[in-house]
Structures are given as C-alpha cells and as structure tokens.
Amino acid sequence: MMNPEPTGKTCSVIIADDHAIIREAIRDLLDNSAANDSRPYTVVATAENGLEAIAAVKAHQPDLLFLDISMPLASGAEIIHDIRRWSPDTRIAVFTGISAAGVLAGVVEAGADGLFSKALPARDMVTKLPLLLSGGRYVAQEFAELLRRGQQSGALTARERQVLNMIVAGKSNKEIAGELYISPKTVEKHRASVMNKLEAHSVVQLMARALQDGLIDPSPASMG
Structure with a gap:
C-alpha cells in the first residue's frame, strides 16, 4: 500500500500543452482542488511546445508534469526520455486525444506515470494525482483496452x-x-x-x- 503524501507540502507543477485554453483549464482545476487537497499545487511554469517543456523541466525539476504528447518541435516518447534524464523524480501525467495503440504503448514504455484521455473530464485526471505523487501509476480504462488490443501488433x-x-x-x-x-x-x-x-x-x-x-x-x- 502506498504511503500518503505529507500534509501541507506544496507540489510544484509544469503544464505543457500547445493550446492556451487547456493550460489555463488545468491551472484552474489545480487551484480549485487546493481547498480539499492535503498537498496544494503550485504551477511554476507552462510550455506550448516540446522543447519548451524539456527546458522548463530541466530548470525547475518539478514534482509533476502535465504533458500533451502531440506538440510542435518535440513530442511523445522523445520528450519523456529527455525528462527522465534531466529530472528522474518528476511524475509525468500524459493527457492526449491520440488513440493509436502503438503510440500509447511507446509513451508508457518511455516512463509515463499516468495516461489520461482528453475525451474525459479533466477533473477525473486531477483526482488521480495523489496516486501518481505517491509512486503509483494509472492508465485510463479506454487506453488500457486499446493497449491490450495492440499487444498483438506490438x-x-x-x-x-x-x-x-x-x-x-x-x-x-x-x-x-x-x-x-x-x-x-x-x-x-x-x-x-x-x-x-x-x-x-x-x-x-x-x-x-x-x-x-x-x-x-x-x-x-x-x-x-
């Protein structure tokens, strides 16, 4: 059983997505969840492309990264590989609209800790953050099914x-x-x-x- 996160400790966060409206929506959700969460979130940087995401993680070494894997300049598993090199303790929550099993499998194998669908309410993703921050992993049910179906092709x-x-x-x-x-x-x-x-x-x-x-x-x- 995972140990709970220490009460009151701030979680530093980077949000990487090429759409400003999504970055702001996640920021708002994190702000609203702070009242009911024992570990408040602080957004230390945002990024709108893959290279900015890597640079921000390297500079801030955040506790948590929200990552869209389909962004300009760098995307998918290559971002995760670089992040793991520069900040191995950062927990990575991937949120994506991609449904290609091969791409999703590559992201999981590269080291994503959470895999969430953009088709689902963002608040569902936020409720899983304590699990990720305590060392757990999570894959959205629809993606888990795609990955199972893609095992043969893999x-x-x-x-x-x-x-x-x-x-x-x-x-x-x-x-x-x-x-x-x-x-x-x-x-x-x-x-x-x-x-x-x-x-x-x-x-x-x-x-x-x-x-x-x-x-x-x-x-x-x-x-x-």
Missing part, C-alpha cells in the same frame, strides 16, 4: 514491420522481395504473419489497423 518483428509498410505503400511481393533481398516466398510468409497478428483479412483492413495502432506513418509521403 509483437511484430522488425522485418514484419518493414513488410507491413511496403504492403501499405502498394508494393507487390516481388517488389518487396527485391528491396529486402529476400525471396517472394519469404515475403509471403511475412505477409501472412502480419495479417494474422493484426487480424486483417484484406489490405484495406490491414491499412486501417496499422494506422489505428500507430504502426505506419499516415503522411502521404509514406504511402506513395
């Missing part, structure tokens, strides 16, 4: 991921074999394995599942 080998991206790009087995210096028969085995792991029965289904799980880059350049 089991793709590096070669299978290569084949997947080439299939989605419209390449034939012969073309894939030529680029990877393997036989068409081996390509067919990889294709069958990928289709099975992602529970896809057509290339269209395969593309949809791969995009959903964050296994391919959805930009036009990657699709041509």
Whole structure:
C-alpha cells in the first residue's frame, strides 16, 4: 500500500500543452482542488511546445508534469526520455486525444506515470494525482483496452514491420522481395504473419489497423 503524501507540502507543477485554453483549464482545476487537497499545487511554469517543456523541466525539476504528447518541435516518447534524464523524480501525467495503440504503448514504455484521455473530464485526471505523487501509476480504462488490443501488433518483428509498410505503400511481393533481398516466398510468409497478428483479412483492413495502432506513418509521403 502506498504511503500518503505529507500534509501541507506544496507540489510544484509544469503544464505543457500547445493550446492556451487547456493550460489555463488545468491551472484552474489545480487551484480549485487546493481547498480539499492535503498537498496544494503550485504551477511554476507552462510550455506550448516540446522543447519548451524539456527546458522548463530541466530548470525547475518539478514534482509533476502535465504533458500533451502531440506538440510542435518535440513530442511523445522523445520528450519523456529527455525528462527522465534531466529530472528522474518528476511524475509525468500524459493527457492526449491520440488513440493509436502503438503510440500509447511507446509513451508508457518511455516512463509515463499516468495516461489520461482528453475525451474525459479533466477533473477525473486531477483526482488521480495523489496516486501518481505517491509512486503509483494509472492508465485510463479506454487506453488500457486499446493497449491490450495492440499487444498483438506490438509483437511484430522488425522485418514484419518493414513488410507491413511496403504492403501499405502498394508494393507487390516481388517488389518487396527485391528491396529486402529476400525471396517472394519469404515475403509471403511475412505477409501472412502480419495479417494474422493484426487480424486483417484484406489490405484495406490491414491499412486501417496499422494506422489505428500507430504502426505506419499516415503522411502521404509514406504511402506513395
């Protein structure tokens, strides 16, 4: 069982999101929760992009970071990796609208302590802060389900991921074999394995599942 946080100790907070309205909403929630919380929160800095977030954490070494993982200049797991290097004791509460299982899994593996959905009321996130600050971890239920569903896709080998991206790009087995210096028969085995792991029965289904799980880059350049 986790030990409760010391009464009266102030929790220093950084809020990182590229939308000012969200930064202010979280600040207001923290201010309003102070009356009923044994550990009041003090916002020491805000950031509107990934590089600002990393710099602010490095400068302030906060107890808690609210982090949107989809921001300009730096995003996702790369921010968390840098934060863990500069301020390993900072607790990281990620809040996001992203639903790609591959991206979410990467964030959790990078060291996020909490994973919350922007589709849910922000006050729900604030109620979980004592758990995070006492050393616990929390993943929103809808994300936990996505991560469970994405476990199969996460089991793709590096070669299978290569084949997947080439299939989605419209390449034939012969073309894939030529680029990877393997036989068409081996390509067919990889294709069958990928289709099975992602529970896809057509290339269209395969593309949809791969995009959903964050296994391919959805930009036009990657699709041509």
